Amino acid sequence: TDGKLVIADREGNWEFQPIGRVMWDAIDTDEDDSGAEDFHGTELRRARLGFEGSIYDWGYKFEADFATGGNSGSDSEVSIKDAFISYGNKFNDLAYDVKLGQSHIAYGLNTKISSKYMTFMDRPWFADSTVSPARESGAVFSLAEKDYRWLVSAGLTNGEIEGGSTDSNGSTFSARASFVPYMQDKNHLIQVGLGYLTKGGGDDFRFRQRLVSHKDATRHLDTSTFEIDGADAYTVDAMGVFGSFHAMAEYNDFTAERTAGSDVDITGYAVEAGYFLTGESLKWKKGFTSGISPNSSAGAWQIAARFETLEIDDSANSDEADKWTVGLNYYPTKNTRLMLNYDKVTDLKVDGSSVNYEPSALKFRAQAYW
């Protein structure tokens, strides 16, 4: 009702909500001496439309992204994000729900925090990638104490929908538990989390990641493509909110069992801290973060910094990188945000040897959601 539209009946038996987000970026990358071409331009990073609603205990959500574009050259294509039917209810003091369709699997913290709310313009390298997958098609179950002091969830899924369907040979089992050992109030709390993921074999695997922006010409961090007999991963995370200050850390370890050859281990972590100059607090909601409301009509200002590292441990093919990101966020209203990020790689090894270039990028985003 303040910037978002929710239509509901008086008894709360049903509700219906158009949803969407627009994120427009201006990006200026400096590839340093890597030989790859710099990017100077603009990008429609996310442009999503959808609907969600519920009737009694049953709900649904569908959202498509029109910004994917990719290789088509002239016109954008569309990718499916959430598309599920859900059932949720309460049992004593416990809230549970089941989602059937494509939704976030039960794994990760940075991966599951919505792009609407994340502190920086791009997630850490490991998040929302093949080593910490975001959405897959299948069933996901959650159980939580009624005020989400603890939350456990598990999913059995069959990969991400591509070309309308999934037919992975191996299914993915994911599980996540989070716990709030300390909560003075909603603005002073600590949460710790754990995730585990295992997937079956028979499919191809590849991890690759751009270093400093979504438009990097080259992905220096890159395993080759290989068939796997299976893979396991775990993640450990913690977040704390102390008034206007917040900190968040996550460590992710993914091991792919290559069908022909030795295992490939991909490990990464990211540590971030942020501070609202105007007195607001990061909003913790149901185990993740949510949108803030500025205290004054002049809007809210936040500064933040993040350090991250990622290592691909493969006999011949090892890559490794460190990066600093600093950010300045301005929230004019509850559902709009302007972001300025500077990303700088401080150490880079490609294919086992250190290289003499350290790419960086200056990035600006204007975003709105509803």
Next chain:
Amino acid sequence: TDGKLVIADREGNWEFQPIGRVMWDAIDTDEDDSGAEDFHGTELRRARLGFEGSIYDWGYKFEADFATGGNSGSDSEVSIKDAFISYGNKFNDLAYDVKLGQSHIAYGLNTKISSKYMTFMDRPWFADSTVSPARESGAVFSLAEKDYRWLVSAGLTNGEIEGGSTDSNGSTFSARASFVPYMQDKNHLIQVGLGYLTKGGGDDFRFRQRLVSHKDATRHLDTSTFEIDGADAYTVDAMGVFGSFHAMAEYNDFTAERTAGSDVDITGYAVEAGYFLTGESLKWKKGFTSGISPNSSAGAWQIAARFETLEIDDSANSDEADKWTVGLNYYPTKNTRLMLNYDKVTDLKVDGSSVNYEPSALKFRAQAYW
């Protein structure tokens, strides 16, 4: 207002409605000894967003499907479903309307029943195919007695919109009439229908159909592609609702005049019956079926069975198949449904000779619409 959102003014002069549907399937096919690969996976079968509205006697509807995917490999593409401007009014006790744009042509029963309401997860083989086309671009006119005891409609159309437009060499003329000879009340009635379709020549024609699911690897029922000088088709259908029980039957006969060679005749029929264990009745509305409202908050349960057969009569190339489908439907609320279907081919001839495989599939669907 119960699960659907319609916004209207008090005098009923205009209304506006966001519309959509999500259908998510889990499919497990058994190709038996056909040599084709089984499919084990999930599919986003339909994912549609759109709007419809009216102002005084003029209306419009636009709905796009984001689930088509097809060959693109990585991201879904979008196909246009309804896209029309309409004018409707009453004259004495008669209701009439004209649609300009892409809409359902005036042909068929199974083809025209919405996927939101159909009894099984997939339509019969003949329905919604080149032998009983669904939507085409052009003009469609309807005239009905005010409570739809009889309904006649006719369309002149130019094929389905592909790549934004149509330019078929031959136009399609379609006509349908339905009549309710017996109606005790809305839950006890019999309707019979007749359809006729003729299309001009100069375009290519092909009919092919998957046997047991939307993800079958092979389409065993398949004419080749050939140019036609024209085609004619007719359909005869009947449906009856008797309290919690319903039955429906349709026979479709399509004859393609091959430019070079003899005519190809494609005939098929399907007979289905269903029963609500929880006392609801199939909802008859304006000559077709619509959504049911569960009697209790525990939802509605329905069992159903269908037998169908299809025959391609072509000199060298004849195919023939019989199939049984049994289904169990659970309607938690008015606009959600879970479906379980088992399809089993019981007789199959390919290219004129019987084969020793009888494909089957177990299919599950979760659907919501608004």
Next chain:
Amino acid sequence: TDGKLVIADREGNWEFQPIGRVMWDAIDTDEDDSGAEDFHGTELRRARLGFEGSIYDWGYKFEADFATGGNSGSDSEVSIKDAFISYGNKFNDLAYDVKLGQSHIAYGLNTKISSKYMTFMDRPWFADSTVSPARESGAVFSLAEKDYRWLVSAGLTNGEIEGGSTDSNGSTFSARASFVPYMQDKNHLIQVGLGYLTKGGGDDFRFRQRLVSHKDATRHLDTSTFEIDGADAYTVDAMGVFGSFHAMAEYNDFTAERTAGSDVDITGYAVEAGYFLTGESLKWKKGFTSGISPNSSAGAWQIAARFETLEIDDSANSDEADKWTVGLNYYPTKNTRLMLNYDKVTDLKVDGSSVNYEPSALKFRAQAYW
């Protein structure tokens, strides 16, 4: 509230609006003796869905077009139209706003008038093309007297979003000023406008245009593709509304500095006049035109005619054409319109020499918007 849906709070602090349009055309072209194939068929010319909203002084808009289709052959693709975040406010008697993202640049009259409101089914040849670009990605600033008696705007943009982003080597600077020297009331006024555009070099340039419809098989007006060192353009326009009569004229001159070779000059103008037989007036709004409301429930009728010419002045490659368009528009309600257009080329030179064919087209459109 009459055909459009706007949801807002009582204090006017925020609002939210689903938006869209459907335009369905039936087209019959006569290529005369050009050798190209005539088009007889239907087209979904525009099919757009989106949302726009505002909260306090901040706004956003996103709209995608599902009708582009293009080469894909079977299914439509999607193109991004408006996608921006905006800030707008008043300062004394001045209204200003800034848009970040993809929006209309500050150039042109015919190009900027919405397809929902334009008098004819197709814009003049120069409008909404590479010589008078419509939307680009960047920042656009506007400043106006509070009742838009004068309006100045300027944009710095980086090309149109293709495949999700832009990375033009040269940026575009655009500027437009309009002024109303005479206004008796909203239905009796004259406005004059001026536009200037300059873009940097390093990118490829091509102008080509269909003559009589959106489905012409050939684009007889066509520069080749060549790299430019930059380009400049200016436009002069005027419009007048005198009760039921309106007239509009625009002249556009675009000069491309070819990297290798002499400059290419593309000039065009269009003059149109229209008259409402039923007494309505063209609606002038904020420097452009908007939708009309029929005086009676029987709808509004308008007749209109346009003459236009375009010339490509290139040493070896000059093209030149003149065309008349006559149109009949019927507005059943405020947000629907039926259009009948006849386009006839009266003079045509291709590659420097007059040709003996004069293509024409008869076109019908049914449109609705919300």
